[in-house]
Amino acid sequence: MATFKDFETPVFTQLTSAIRALAMDMVQQAGSGHPGMPMGMAEIAEVLWNHHLRHNPANPHWPDRDRFVLSNGHGSVLLYALLHLSGYDLPIEELKRFRQLHSKTPGHPEVGLTPGVETTTGPLGQGLANGVGMALAERLLAQEFNRPAHAIVDHHTYVFLGDGCLMEGISHEACSLAGTLGLGKLICFYDDNNISIDGHVEGWFTDDTPKRFDAYGWHVVPNVDGHDPEALQAAIAAAKAVTDKPSLLCCKTVIGMGAATKAGTSKVHGEALGAAEIAATRPHIGWQHGPFEIPPEVYTAWDARQRGAELEAAWNQKFAAYQAAYPNEAAEFQRRIKSELPTGWQQHVAGLIDQIQAKGESVATRKASQNAIEGLAPLLPELLGGSADLTGSNLTNWSGSKLVSKQAAGNYISYGVREFGMAAMMNGMALHGGFIPYGGTFLMFSEYARNALRMAALMKIRSIFVFTHDSIGLGEDGPTHQGVEQVATLRLVPNLDLWRPCDTLESGVAWVAAIERQDGPTALVFSRQSLPFQPRDAATRDQIKRGGYVLAEAQGTLQAVILATGSEVSLAIAAQQALAQQGIAVRVVSMPSTNVFDRQDQAYKDAVLPRGVPRVAVEAGVSDIWRKYVLDGAVVGIDSFGESAPAGELFKHFGFTVENVVKAVKSVLG
Numbered sequence: 001m002a003t004f005k006d007f008e009t010p011v012f013t014q015l016t017s018a019i020r021a022l023a024m025d026m027v028q029q030a031g032s033g034h035p036g037m038p039m040g041m042a043e044i045a046e047v048l049w050n051h052h053l054r055h056n057p058a059n060p061h062w063p064d065r066d067r068f069v070l071s072n073g074h075g076s077v078l079l080y081a082l083l084h085l086s087g088y089d090l091p092i093e094e095l096k097r098f099r100q101l102h103s104k105t106p107g108h109p110e111v112g113l114t115p116g117v118e119t120t121t122g123p124l125g126q127g128l129a130n131g132v133g134m135a136l137a138e139r140l141l142a143q144e145f146n147r148p149a150h151a152i153v154d155h156h157t158y159v160f161l162g163d164g165c166l167m168e169g170i171s172h173e174a175c176s177l178a179g180t181l182g183l184g185k186l187i188c189f190y191d192d193n194n195i196s197i198d199g200h201v202e203g204w205f206t207d208d209t210p211k212r213f214d215a216y217g218w219h220v221v222p223n224v225d226g227h228d229p230e231a232l233q234a235a236i237a238a239a240k241a242v243t244d245k246p247s248l249l250c251c252k253t254v255i256g257m258g259a260a261t262k263a264g265t266s267k268v269h270g271e272a273l274g275a276a277e278i279a280a281t282r283p284h285i286g287w288q289h290g291p292f293e294i295p296p297e298v299y300t301a302w303d304a305r306q307r308g309a310e311l312e313a314a315w316n317q318k319f320a321a322y323q324a325a326y327p328n329e330a331a332e333f334q335r336r337i338k339s340e341l342p343t344g345w346q347q348h349v350a351g352l353i354d355q356i357q358a359k360g361e362s363v364a365t366r367k368a369s370q371n372a373i374e375g376l377a378p379l380l381p382e383l384l385g386g387s388a389d390l391t392g393s394n395l396t397n398w399s400g401s402k403l404v405s406k407q408a409a410g411n412y413i414s415y416g417v418r419e420f421g422m423a424a425m426m427n428g429m430a431l432h433g434g435f436i437p438y439g440g441t442f443l444m445f446s447e448y449a450r451n452a453l454r455m456a457a458l459m460k461i462r463s464i465f466v467f468t469h470d471s472i473g474l475g476e477d478g479p480t481h482q483g484v485e486q487v488a489t490l491r492l493v494p495n496l497d498l499w500r501p502c503d504t505l506e507s508g509v510a511w512v513a514a515i516e517r518q519d520g521p522t523a524l525v526f527s528r529q530s531l532p533f534q535p536r537d538a539a540t541r542d543q544i545k546r547g548g549y550v551l552a553e554a555q556g557t558l559q560a561v562i563l564a565t566g567s568e569v570s571l572a573i574a575a576q577q578a579l580a581q582q583g584i585a586v587r588v589v590s591m592p593s594t595n596v597f598d599r600q601d602q603a604y605k606d607a608v609l610p611r612g613v614p615r616v617a618v619e620a621g622v623s624d625i626w627r628k629y630v631l632d633g634a635v636v637g638i639d640s641f642g643e644s645a646p647a648g649e650l651f652k653h654f655g656f657t658v659e660n661v662v663k664a665v666k667s668v669l670g
Helices: 014-030 036-040 042-051 073-086 092-096 126-145 163-167 169-181 209-216 229-241 275-284 296-302 305-325 327-337 345-359 365-379 419-432 443-459 486-491 504-516 538-542 566-581 594-598 602-608 624-630 647-653 658-669
Strands: 067-070 157-162 186-192 219-225 247-252 383-387 412-414 436-442 464-468 497-499 522-525 549-552 560-564 586-590 615-618 634-636
Touching: 014 036, 014 042, 014 073, 014 092, 014 275, 014 296, 036 042, 036 073, 042 073, 042 157, 042 186, 042 229, 067 073, 067 126, 073 092, 073 157, 073 296, 126 157, 126 169, 126 186, 126 327, 126 419, 126 443, 157 163, 163 169, 163 186, 169 209, 169 419, 186 229, 209 219, 209 247, 219 229, 229 247, 305 327, 345 365, 345 504, 365 383, 365 464, 365 504, 383 419, 419 436, 419 443, 436 443, 443 464, 443 486, 443 522, 486 497, 486 522, 486 624, 497 504, 497 594, 504 522, 538 549, 549 566, 560 566, 560 624, 560 658, 566 586, 566 615, 566 658, 615 624, 615 658, 624 634, 634 658
Parallel strands: 067 157, 157 186, 186 247, 219 247, 383 412, 383 436, 436 464, 464 522, 497 522, 560 586, 560 615, 615 634
Antiparallel strands: 549 586
16 A cells, blocks of 8 residues: 655645645635545646646637546546636636535536536546547547548547546446447546545455456556656656557555645545645645635646647648538538537428328337337437347347447447446447437346436436336346336436337337437337337327327216326227226326426416316336326326236236226226
8 A cells, every 4th residue: 555655745836736725725615525636636637737638728619629537526626726727717716616506616527517527527437437438439430530631530538537436336347348449549547545535445445456457458557656747747658659448547646645744644535624734735835825826827837728729720720621621521520519410300300200100010119219210310320329238129229230349430339238337438428429329228227327317317418328128018037127116216317308108109209309309318218018009190199299198088078087108008098998988088198208298388288187187197117106197096006026927917917907997097086
């Protein structure tokens, strides 16, 4: 274990001391935060940001900028200090408001809130996986658009990470695949300081990290003195020279380096240093300025605006030459980077929906999903698919799918059994730009990927998560694989739209909605078993996109409403017919997306679900989610785990029968 005495005290320059001072001051003023990592990584940050990182503070969205990811996001004050000092629109007043309501300096970095932040980080390991996705997006775009003497896509992805990131299992998922794919533009800096919240890590983390990453197929530079600028320069140069492997620079550091008495201890990890320690630290690091005071010469030395403008101007010239030589490719690149849908999109979609309606196929909705992809993907080269080792079951591939490998470009990724890694990598691709990523697994295994789904929703990015084999309809695999609570809980994630279609037409509409959505992710939930096509008129068809609609109107004076989704819609239709024979007029409402339906105006919602009319909801999942729709009505659901048996037997066993739905309707009629 490296300790403070194993390092020579670095030469505290004004550039690195500015980082350390801001880190101390921000956390002290907020009364909470993590100063240790920023102080320990100050030299690494200075060397990277001032000598290697290609970025333009005046335009944080310049397409060919390097991407910088702070995977150990608890050290957010490091990133805020770097953004402020180098010239981003992040004034010192925002640093003074660290962790305060509505500031641009929240406790962990948030993309879309703070200029220059590339991804929201904090849940450890996910930033690293996002970085893998970004690096893969860069390579695939380069392979698609670059031409001889015209390299318009040519940038690196840099990731800072700590011990905690490497303890998380997602680091194995993502880094193993990064090595297999040979992502040579990915360079990661491991802050090896041997400290976590509970203290020295030797009691719970003794991995030989260099050997681990060497086994993944990475280029590894071990034992880099993280406080020696020359050693860091050499390590980065070596990493850049290796173009067929991602690189890990194992940087030995002292957490809280520079702190007068607390450096090298867990006391600097996640709490303010305290006024006395800060007062003693300022002269120790050669910083003679008060809190949040940065002298002009330090600002000048850090200012990256002129260099950034020159870098972007040079790229603009390069792109102009590319545009002259390859005008069609240049226009397509610009469209993709702007996240614009192609010309003729609406007409194409209308034609596809017409075709689906005309065919009227009764197939499993996972097959309907594949058919929708087949119909949409030829117009969307940015659609980047994949599956976590379940392609043949998820049906996420299509006739134009080409497998991505270390040797070949493509548009389809075999992620292996890495659900969490897949979802987090997809988020990185969506953040990078140029792609609409989608990836599939069984609905049950959304549990493995859950936090990445939440992060996609928090970041409001267009990741599309395909979940097949929903509910007890999975059948013989049994309760370990039967999702009964997943649909309900996913509906509760803010800003995540979930669709559970009942047939081919709803599946097509759901896919279009997911692709057209620019402000958040979508979960598409599909069946294993075949489901009957539901006939509709043109007006009814147009209402599917509203999330809930009247699929089958009551024949006579309306007495009750049955709401259903997915495989249970056909059950609701059969119950409606049985009730009609008994003189009971019932409306069937299909609600493929409760999230979208909830956003409709009240007049529309009241038209679909008239007030005062008794309601029954039917879904092969937990019942509680439906209480807000049925009010004092009834729910035919499943509030236990499933069983192992053929799907047909299970639906009967758990009460998903015409007779039971009819009984439920009669119970609410009194």
